[in-house]
Amino acid sequence: xxxxxxxxxxxxxxxxxxxxxxxxxxxxxxxxxxxxxxxxxxxxxxxxxxxxxxxxxxxxxxxxxxxxxxxxxxxxxxxxxxxxxxxxxxxxxxxxxxxxxxxxxxxxxxxxxxxxxxxxxxxxxxxxxxxxxxxxxxxxxxxxxxxxxxxxxxxxxxxxxxxxxxxxxxxxxxxxxxxxxxxxxxxxxxxxxxxxxxxxxxxxxxxxxxxxxxxxxxxxxxxxxxxxxxxxxxxxxxxxxxxxxxxxxxxxxxxxxxxxxxxxxxxxxxxxxxxxxxxxxxxxxxxxxxxxxxxxxxxxxxxxxxxxxxxxxxxxxxxxxxxxxxxxxxxxxxxxxxxxxxxxxxxxxxxxxxxxxxxxxxxxxxxxxxxxxxxxxxxxxxxxxxxxxxxxxxxxxxxxxxxxxxxxxxxxxxxxxxxxxxxxxxxxxxxxxxxxxxxxxxxxxxxxxxx
Ligand SMILES: Nc1ncnc2c1ncn2[C@@H]1O[C@H](COP(=O)(O)OP(=O)(O)OP(=O)(O)O)[C@@H](O)[C@H]1O
Ligand SMILES: [Mg+2]
Numbered sequence: 001x002x003x004x005x006x007x008x009x010x011x012x013x014x015x016x017x018x019x020x021x022x023x024x025x026x027x028x029x030x031x032x033x034x035x036x037x038x039x040x041x042x043x044x045x046x047x048x049x050x051x052x053x054x055x056x057x058x059x060x061x062x063x064x065x066x067x068x069x070x071x072x073x074x075x076x077x078x079x080x081x082x083x084x085x086x087x088x089x090x091x092x093x094x095x096x097x098x099x100x101x102x103x104x105x106x107x108x109x110x111x112x113x114x115x116x117x118x119x120x121x122x123x124x125x126x127x128x129x130x131x132x133x134x135x136x137x138x139x140x141x142x143x144x145x146x147x148x149x150x151x152x153x154x155x156x157x158x159x160x161x162x163x164x165x166x167x168x169x170x171x172x173x174x175x176x177x178x179x180x181x182x183x184x185x186x187x188x189x190x191x192x193x194x195x196x197x198x199x200x201x202x203x204x205x206x207x208x209x210x211x212x213x214x215x216x217x218x219x220x221x222x223x224x225x226x227x228x229x230x231x232x233x234x235x236x237x238x239x240x241x242x243x244x245x246x247x248x249x250x251x252x253x254x255x256x257x258x259x260x261x262x263x264x265x266x267x268x269x270x271x272x273x274x275x276x277x278x279x280x281x282x283x284x285x286x287x288x289x290x291x292x293x294x295x296x297x298x299x300x301x302x303x304x305x306x307x308x309x310x311x312x313x314x315x316x317x318x319x320x321x322x323x324x325x326x327x328x329x330x331x332x333x334x335x336x337x338x339x340x341x342x343x344x345x346x347x348x349x350x351x352x353x354x355x356x357x358x359x360x361x362x363x364x365x366x367x368x369x370x371x372x373x374x375x376x377x378x379x380x381x382x383x384x385x386x387x388x389x390x391x392x393x394x395x396x397x398x399x400x401x402x403x404x405x406x407x408x409x410x411x412x413x414x415x416x417x418x419x420x421x422x423x424x425x426x427x428x429x430x431x432x433x434x435x436x437x438x439x440x441x442x443x444x445x446x447x448x449x450x451x
Contacts (some may be wrong), residue, residue, distance in 0.1 A: 137273060
């Protein structure tokens, strides 16, 4: 992490020197000023992480400076410095938003502990704020407006919701919004990615375990169901649970109680379960990989998140939003996308949906040197927007074949040669796409064909 910058405001030269020394020795970058007026000027010029502010100052006093700093909801933390006579005012300052106060004489230890605590708290608050910001459903397309309407209808009901949609389309965002707009909003939101956890560990993740329940269980651990008590549990990638785990989850959903692994006591919980998947669960049921009874339990309110290709009109707004948000986080100025480059973004099939768009914007912010993104700055696969023309007049049947060959090859490139993903984009069964690729003589290189 970069060195935190601290502004020290005190009219006594001795205190300025003492604090400079203590803080500089600790590796902070320190600026000192002698009055409130100078402090406000410094803050408008430079970025600080913390202000140490004397209460008794000539001219504008510390409390007034604090109020000025807090106008506009600035998150800059302020530590007040008080003399013996001003402790009451210091307490008042804390009520008005100061992070903490220190009493003179200033001891080295106290100063460092206070400064480090306040900085740590401020960083935590910023991280939480960043997470908050991520829970946003950007878009004005009819598909997104409809999605928002469904979220607001479903959220307060406490019913189970099954969220389906392709990779990176925003399923987790939807789950978080359902929680935030429910009567459980003050309770925990806990997510478990069922695909990321080995089958033999998923039960202990869900239900917890007692000490010694299995090799490696050196301590008792609470499971996600317990952690989510009073709140919402997201079973993410729910289509990837083994049939055995499905049976156990089904039992919890039926009875609202379970036991920890190795434990005897039944635990009761009040949890709203939301499930998400990018699989077609009905197809999984037909294939014998997903329990139908569990499906019916989970799928009380179905919500389908549209792919980005279904709501292309949101692309410019999403680009702008990510430019601003990521730019701010990275400390980089947002870049303008030229109309030609935007045309390419609008034409691209976006197999990775909003996540792919977000990653692209992040990459552009880092890689493009100027203020403007032109088509030349885009990855190759994104620049292929011209409509295909076979080069000479052909009978329709041959032209159609030529177009299909070119188009399927482009979509495969966009999907990094992943057959399953390309099949989804094209709206074909995977086996059908295989036959086409073979019949049209399209070369598939590098791809595994797996999803
Ligand atoms: N409508 C949206 N507006 C703004 N950001 C969005 C939107 N939809 C998704 N995102 C962002 O895109 C990224 C992917 O979203 P999310 O993780 O919710 O997708 P997902 O459908 O759960 O993906 P996966 O199938 O890979 O689990 C996140 O960074 C999320 O914040
Ligand atoms: Mg997800």
